Amino acid sequence: MASPHHLKIDGVSFTYPGGVRRVLTDLTFAVPSGQVTGLIGENGAGKSTLLELIAGVLVPDVGTVTTPPTTGFIAQETQLPFSSPAAPLIDAAVAELRAVETRISELSLRLGEDSSPAEADEVARDFDAALARAEQSGVWELDSRIASVLAGLGLADVPLETTLGEMSGGQRRRFALAALLLRPVDALVLDEPTNHLDDAGVDFLIAELQDFPGPALVASHDRFFLDAVADSLVDLDPGLGPEGGVGEATRQGTQFTGAFTDYLAARETTRRRWAELHAAQEHERARLEKAAGQGENDIFHSSTPKSESRISQKFYADRAAKTVGNRLRSARSRLEALERAAIPAPPARLRFHGIPEHVTLAVLGEPAVVARDLVVTDRLGPLTVTVQPGQHLLVEGPNGAGKSTFLATLEGRLTPDEGLLRIPEEITVARLSQDDEWVELDTPAAEIFAARVPSGSPDLREMGLMNEETAARPLGELSLGQRRRVSLGIILASPPDLLLLDEPTNHLSLALAEELEQALADFPGTVVIATHDRWIRRRWQQRTDGRARLVTLER
Template sequence: MASSHHLKIDGVSFTYPGTSRRVLTDMTFAVPAGHVTGLIGENGSGKSTLLGLISENLEPDVGFITRPPSTGFIAQETDLAFSSPASDLIDAAVAELRQVEARIGEISIQMAEEPESPQLAEDFDAALAAAEQSGVWELDSRIATVLAGLGLAEVPLTTIISELSGGQRRRFALAALLLRPVDALVLDEPTNHLDDEGVDFLIEELKNFRGPTLVASHDRFFLDKVADSLVDLDPGLGAEGGTGEQTRQGTQFTGSFSDYLDAREGIRRRWEELYAAQEHERIRLEKAAGQDEDDVFNHDLNKTETRAAAKFYADRAAKTLGNRLRSARNRLEALEREELPAPPARLRFHGIPEHTSLTSLGEPAVVAKKLLVNDRLGPLTVTIQPGDHWLVEGPNGAGKSTFLSVIRGSISLDEGLLRIPEELTISRLSQDDEWTNLDIPAEEIFAAHTPKSVPNLVEMGLMDEETAARPLGELSLGQRRRVSLGIILASPPDLLLLDEPTNHLSLALAEELEEALTQFPGTVVMATHDRWIRRRWAIQTNGRGKVLKLSGQESSE
């Protein structure tokens, strides 16, 4: 459907009632017609809140939101009763278009009765134009195309909604949105539950949509292919790259996700350069402000000089000293008032373990022969050498997480052989939150699980001081995952197991984690469906990466 409407967010701020923490601060950006803007940020940064404001489920404290007349939102669940068939959902989505077709039929009957009516002829032309513009004549074909594109072609439309899986309900909701005639689209994590083909289909759909599209997503591949610009809600780089106090939330970057990464890296480099120049100037001013008279005037006067001359030079030196001291101290005070904070540390591993013993002996880190966990994995045969980086991929249910659990020892084998050297240390970053005591502050949890010699969560660039001091129960899933990640970075193992490591992480932090892994000499086994990682695996691992593909049937290296 053609659209000239824009979606505009103008100076919007929001605080949930009964709390003092502002979630959104002076948000301002616009999404033009025919453009796709990605909304990115870690869980807890305000993405869902902003979508709630746009959908009018929430009201901003201040500011304005301009929406096109018909704005479509993808719902987490359908509004239909679970006892309804899936066909009701599709019928409801295309009801408006069916009415256009029905209207043409009604006017045709009236024209047969009043063939000379100019008003009926005008109404008929208008109805035909609306039908052609909205694709009424191809509607049945369009429905079949959308359902097939989202992997729903084999699901009978007579299926009761309660009998659909959560992923199927989510895809039917997305299908209904794509079929509905709307002026704008607002999507929340639309690629969840989509396979690669489904994501490719959605990308083409959004590229062809003529209205504005705002999409909140953690899917880097999807954003790189579909977005014309990105709005980053994470304050990690501060206002204008760390200069000054950030009063406006959200930075808009033009271009794809790859362009965003380049721009963000440029901001960081400028920040690092400005900070280095500031600290150099601080040292110079502190030295100048600490000078005394002996540094400015030499008391070893020539014996031929008179006392009057000595007094003249001493007075002039004192005046010079006073001016220099005042100037240096004033400039030092100004620097400290407008001090640029240190840029956040880049993610890296600390206390890298030695791997020479296993390597020199030629002993593998993991030997698996015909591993079988009934209905979950195998039979699987693979040998993992020290220092190898393995990517484990496959569809949901193929056994990726099960394989990592078998290596960790938390799931027993039904058949097969698994050999891991006893001295090998193993850590796992699980995809689910495993913390049980949520009343303990994040910084205390981190300190209890790490050596005292390593940097804390703030120094590692994983959290600010206020967040680190809050109990785990008050943190988002992404923030809790930062604590788990920090513990692993502080005490890296010989064998690192990563289960969907980028889940719940901000996109910038996910990039930093992957970069840190390239410098990690230990053994890595990573299970992921992340297409961005899979596409770049050979480059990210400097050519030492290997791939293990699981199908849910027999799998091997």
């Protein structure tokens, strides 16, 4: 149904009661009808908070939220009653459209009744309006529409009599999404809607959003999805440029036109400009420091002729002193001004540090991993794969296929029930786990990091993973994404011969995920990655370095 409405956020700030930091600061953007805006940012950046403000669950400290009359909202975690079967959920979603059909039947009967001309005209007008609404809303195709949505979200084989408590968490969430897509709403607000969707389900949702006539705001970490569906992106992660230097791009909530690929290009342009400004500043700093350190002998290199009178010598000496003084004061004044408004260097791009010399030669002539008919009962296998030193293996497959189990087996945390697994003893192994496994939640992130990396390693700030204020906070106060940065930094500071990465882009900002992928592509060691990330998988197939391999696990 056509909608002239916009979804608008105007000057919104929000702090949770008792909080010491604002979650959202002076956020302003709009989503017009027929447009999809992606909301991006690391876990803890405020995406879910903003969506709850839009839904009316929370109230902003300042600013206004304007939404169309009927705004459909789905959170990351559904609150559906487990005792209810799916059928009432779907029936409730289409009740308004069913009522239109019922209304048409009632009015059609009244059209045949004897009534006054005025009453007849009123019934005819109501009938035409209801008929137009039915045609506009697809009432006549409602049953096929329900079947199409359920099939598109992978729910066609789940009986509607099944109670929500009998379903998996993924199925419950997909039913909630199906109900939202079936409701006649003016706007859509979705929080991580691709969670629990397979590739076909994501493609179906992309088509649904592209056809939706109203404004749609979608919080997501799914780069493939955002690249396919978004008309613009709002980034809740500040930090594209230094305050007072590159400009407004530093504020939270910068809006970028275009899809995810366009967002990456815009970030790269901003970063390049930042680097150019910093380089120009440092060149000027060096010139001013040299000028500020010059004296009389640096400016006047010739000696005074012996034939000149003492009066002439004094005149030239006084003039030289005055000239030197003016130039020194000017240079020092400009140097002080530069220091006050100095542009910091752009943060370092992610890269591996301290790579051991043997990392590309791990046990020359012998595979880094040999798995033959490997089985972990009810979790994996049988799997046969060989990984040579320096190769990068991507392990893909649906949830439950055994991707994480395979990595835990390679790490030595699990013992296979059947088959052969051989990893040379000389090879060092480390894994970036999918889940947050930290226990030192009262210890500052910087201390935890420093205790786990070799002396002389760059710190979290120098690696471009955290600023000093965040690194000084206890781990328990950090978001999942920030904790994952600590884990990632430890591996980057002291990489192993065999690097195991379980869903490495989970909880990371999209920009950081991009940097991690590039660092991995440049890493000479052996890598095994388990992921469902479609963006990674698509790029993997485009790699031309000859080191990338792919194995697909079946559930």
